[in-house]
Amino acid sequence: MFETNLYFKCENFQKVGAFKSRGAVNAVFSLDEEVVKNGVGTHSSGNHAQALARAAKLRKIPAYIVMPENAPQVKVDAVNNYDGIITFCKPTLQAREKTLAEVIEKTGAIEVHPYDNYKVIEGQATCGKELLESVADPDLILCPVGGGGLLSGTALSANYFSDGTDVIACEPAGADDAYRSFKSGKLIPSINPQTIADGLLTSVGQRNFPIILKYVSDIVTVSEEAIIKAMSFIFERMKIVVEPSAAVPFAAILENKVNVNGKHVGIILSGGNIDLKKLPF
Amino acid sequence: MFETNLYFKCENFQKVGAFKSRGAVNAVFSLDEEVVKNGVGTHSSGNHAQALARAAKLRKIPAYIVMPENAPQVKVDAVNNYDGIITFCKPTLQAREKTLAEVIEKTGAIEVHPYDNYKVIEGQATCGKELLESVADPDLILCPVGGGGLLSGTALSANYFSDGTDVIACEPAGADDAYRSFKSGKLIPSINPQTIADGLLTSVGQRNFPIILKYVSDIVTVSEEAIIKAMSFIFERMKIVVEPSAAVPFAAILENKVNVNGKHVGIILSGGNIDLKKLPF
Numbered sequence: 283m284f285e286t287n288l289y290f291k292c293e294n295f296q297k298v299g300a301f302k303s304r305g306a307v308n309a310v311f312s313l314d315e316e317v318v319k320n321g322v323g324t325h326s327s328g329n330h331a332q333a334l335a336r337a338a339k340l341r342k343i344p345a346y347i348v349m350p351e352n353a354p355q356v357k358v359d360a361v362n363n364y365d366g367i368i369t370f371c372k373p374t375l376q377a378r379e380k381t382l383a384e385v386i387e388k389t390g391a392i393e394v395h396p397y398d399n400y401k402v403i404e405g406q407a408t409c410g411k412e413l414l415e416s417v418a419d420p421d422l423i424l425c426p427v428g429g430g431g432l433l434s435g436t437a438l439s440a441n442y443f444s445d446g447t448d449v450i451a452c453e454p455a456g457a458d459d460a461y462r463s464f465k466s467g468k469l470i471p472s473i474n475p476q477t478i479a480d481g482l483l484t485s486v487g488q489r490n491f492p493i494i495l496k497y498v499s500d501i502v503t504v505s506e507e508a509i510i511k512a513m514s515f516i517f518e519r520m521k522i523v524v525e526p527s528a529a530v531p532f533a534a535i536l537e538n539k540v541n542v543n544g545k546h547v548g549i550i551l552s553g554g555n556i557d558l559k560k561l562p563f
Numbered sequence: 564m565f566e567t568n569l570y571f572k573c574e575n576f577q578k579v580g581a582f583k584s585r586g587a588v589n590a591v592f593s594l595d596e597e598v599v600k601n602g603v604g605t606h607s608s609g610n611h612a613q614a615l616a617r618a619a620k621l622r623k624i625p626a627y628i629v630m631p632e633n634a635p636q637v638k639v640d641a642v643n644n645y646d647g648i649i650t651f652c653k654p655t656l657q658a659r660e661k662t663l664a665e666v667i668e669k670t671g672a673i674e675v676h677p678y679d680n681y682k683v684i685e686g687q688a689t690c691g692k693e694l695l696e697s698v699a700d701p702d703l704i705l706c707p708v709g710g711g712g713l714l715s716g717t718a719l720s721a722n723y724f725s726d727g728t729d730v731i732a733c734e735p736a737g738a739d740d741a742y743r744s745f746k747s748g749k750l751i752p753s754i755n756p757q758t759i760a761d762g763l764l765t766s767v768g769q770r771n772f773p774i775i776l777k778y779v780s781d782i783v784t785v786s787e788e789a790i791i792k793a794m795s796f797i798f799e800r801m802k803i804v805v806e807p808s809a810a811v812p813f814a815a816i817l818e819n820k821v822n823v824n825g826k827h828v829g830i831i832l833s834g835g836n837i838d839l840k841k842l843p844f
Contacts, residue, residue: 294802514839521575521835523802554802558795558844 286542288535289420291413294524294554298332298360300481301409301432301552302396306333308405309394310341318343320390325371325378327353328481329555330396335366346391348382350374354557397431398487407435413548414443421545424531426552427451427460427501428482430490436550437497447548448499452534454479455503460486464494464501478506478562481527481553502540508533510562516551517563526562528552567823569816570701572694575805575835579613579641581762582690582713582833583677587614589686590675591622599624601671606652606659608634609762610836611677616647627672629663631655635838678712679768688716694829695724702826705812707833708732708741708782709763711771717831718778728829729780733815735760736784741767745775745782759787759843762808762834783821789814791843797832798844807843809833 293301310322321344324334331347338345347366349358350373361368371381386393395402409432410423423440427433433451440447453460457475463486472485486494509526512533516524528551534540535547574582591603602625605615612628619626628647630639631654642649652662667674676683690713691704704721708714714732721728734741738756744767753766767775790807793814797805809832815821816828 299802517804517839521580521804523798523804558798558842561839561842563839 285544287546288542289413289417289546289548290520291409291548291550292522293409293550293552294522294528296553298329298336299553299555300329300333301406301550302329302333303336304408305397305399305402305405305431305435306330306337306394307340309399309401310334310337310343312401313392317392320344320392321346322394323382323386323389323391324348324394324396325382326396327357329553331357331366332360332364334394335361335364338366339364344389344391346385346389348378348385350378356557395487397429397484398489400489402431403435403438403490403493405435406432407439409550410436410439411443413550414439414447417546417548419445419546420447420548422540422542423447423449423548423550424534424540425449425451425550426479426482426527426530427453427486428527429484430460430486430494432550432552433460433498434490434493437493441497449497450540451494451498451501452531452539453501453503454482454509454530455505457482458503460494461501461503463491464498467495477509479509479527479530481525482530502534504530504533504537504539508537512536514563523554523556524551525553525556528554566825568827569823570694570698570827570829571801572690572829572831573803574690574831574833575803575809577834579610579617580834580836581610581614582687582831583610583614584617585689586678586680586683586686586712586716587611587618587675588621589689590680590682591615591618591624593682594673598673601625601673602627603675604663604667604670604672605629605675605677606663607677608638610834612638612647613641613645615675616642616645619647620645625670625672627666627670629659629666631659637838676768678710678765679770681770683712684716684719684771684774686716687713688720690831691717691720692724694831695720695728698827698829700726700827701728701829703821703823704728704730704829704831705815705821706730706732706831707760707763707808707811708734708767709808710765711741711767711775713831713833714779715771715774718774722778730778731821732775732779732782733812733820734782734784735763735790735811736786738763739784741775742782742784744772745779748776758790760790760808760811762806763811783815785811785814785818785820789818793817795844804835804837805832806834806837809835
């Protein structure tokens with residue numbers, strides 16, 4: 283099908299089913315005992331919530347997780363499973379931020395942002411580092427972009443640990459704030475993004491953007507149809523479960539947005555947490 | 564969840580997505596040049612058809628595959644993909660056997676039965692052998708049973724290559740011919756079996772049954788609900804794609820049909836070929 287070699291880094295097999303474990307563990311274990319003794323906090327309805335709860339449990343400190351009251355039960359259960367202490371709020375960004383501020387005020391916990399945090403970026407960088415260790419000098423690494431935690435970490439790893447590997451970010455056309463920011467050179471937030479790739483709805487972070495501008499070679503966008511087609515292909519042919527966000531880089535290949543002909547290409551499959559009742563096929 | 568260690572042998576990652584590759588390759592490559600020069604033939608609408616077409620292509624001989632005219636397009640495409648020569652027939656066992664006999668008469672091909680064939684059994688035995696090589700002396704191996712090719716091969720491997728590993732077969736209650744045959748000591752064919760585990764609808768073969776009687780420790784049956792629950796669990800927690808038949812041994816654990824407490828248990832996940840449009844969740 284392609285005259286190329288594709289290497290998949292399967293973060294769906296990572297703890298909590300996504301790369302988010304890396305950043306959360308690095309952030310939680312990098313904090314001084316004095317800073318972290320009252321616990322950590324975040325607002326998240328996604329993989330970061332589980333990852334932070336798990337990391338805190340490993341360090342034997344409390345994790346305070348603010349979740350929207352309409353969060354899927356499966357995500358709530360997963361956080362409970364790691365003994366995360368959940369506070370529910372209205373499902374708006376404003377309510378989430380306000381509730382988290384109150385929880386932090388009350389408990390003395392320290393916030394660990396899902397991506398706009400250097401220790402989180404460092405942790406996510408280990409994914410690209412491992413890929414570079416197992417595939418000698420790929421020409422390209424393809425990586426999805428949402429908030430930019432994984433992408434900025436991957437770009438840093440390629441810069442420091444590879445011999446000229448390019449990093450290309452892949453983004454849903456319906457949530458193309460990273461693409462527009464990259465092309466214009468200034469951070470443009472996401473407004474009403476629409477995509478099946480629910481992990482990529484967030485806007486690129488302040489700390490992530492300068493790293494992306496400096497170390498990422500290009501950003502391409504893909505259609506929803508290509509994301510679903512890529513996801514089907516990965517289920518059917520590779521026999522593994524990925525979430526829609528994870529299928530975005532392979533979608534870019536299927537849609538000829540990236541030239542992979544004759545190249546060695548690393549592809550980061552970012553995670554595998556999906557509601558089986560909501561599969562798009 | 565369980566006080567036990569479970570080791571999964573992932574035949575969904577095998578060529579053609581199922582253990583059937585093993586038997587087909589062994590059978591096709593064991594035949595003398597003189598015997599095999601006109602090709603091989605079978606009637607199958609399942610994984611064996613693809614596996615035989617692939618094995619024949621590797622040996623550069625033709626594969627004649629008789630398929631029912633209502634076979635799913637995805638299976639037809641897969642056989643075509645390996646250059647299998649397809650003859651369609653009415654979807655009855657009688658029509659399939661008659662059509663295959665005609666094709667063999669005309670072409671001089673030799674039939675390779677999907678399970679009632681010693682070379683196929685030998686090939687399937689390599690799956691259990693590999694499991695025993697990677698897990699030191701498991702107490703138990705759990706294996707699904709349909710026609711009995713995989714089961715008889717696994718039981719032979721456990722007998723010859725393990726230090727007392729028991730093999731327990733797991734079968735859908737709605738297709739329990741192996742269970743009834745095993746308990747009565749005489750081969751009872753399947754009559755109108757009903758199960759979502761479409762790979763296990765066939766009756767146990769003549770050559771398979773004596774091996775099963777002699778070397779298998781027990782056969783247990785599971786409900787349809789447990790099969791679907793096991794399949795969901797494997798998708799959600801292990802992040803891999805399995806077909807319903809492959810989930811049957813794990814269903815036996817979920818349904819407490821096998822005592823695995825404190826034991827090291829090998830579980831054969833037999834394959835991962837499913838129609839994504841027909842997932843039971």
